[in-house]
Amino acid sequence: MTRNATLPVSGPGRVSAMKNWRYIGMHAVAAAAFIFLLQHYGLNNTLESSLLWALTFGGCAAGLAYAQSNR
Numbered sequence: 001m002t003r004n005a006t007l008p009v010s011g012p013g014r015v016s017a018m019k020n021w022r023y024i025g026m027h028a029v030a031a032a033a034f035i036f037l038l039q040h041y042g043l044n045n046t047l048e049s050s051l052l053w054a055l056t057f058g059g060c061a062a063g064l065a066y067a068q069s070n071r
Contacts, residue, residue, distance in 0.1 A: 020066075020070075031057050031058050032061070035050075
């Protein structure tokens with residue numbers, strides 16, 4: 001009796017790792033876009049201030065999404 005062993009095409013976790021990075025990126029972009037639109041158009045802040053808030057919130061959202069994806 002012989003056993004036929006099949007090898008996986010890609011290593012374990014490669015596909016899920018790509019999905020995690022896509023999830024993290026989309027989360028960061030969505031948060032940054034939301035806060036930019038709120039700051040710039042909703043609260044009539046300057047462009048520089050709105051971009052700074054968008055960058056900050058996008059970074060925080062990416063950090064939270066990264067923490068959630070590694071749970």
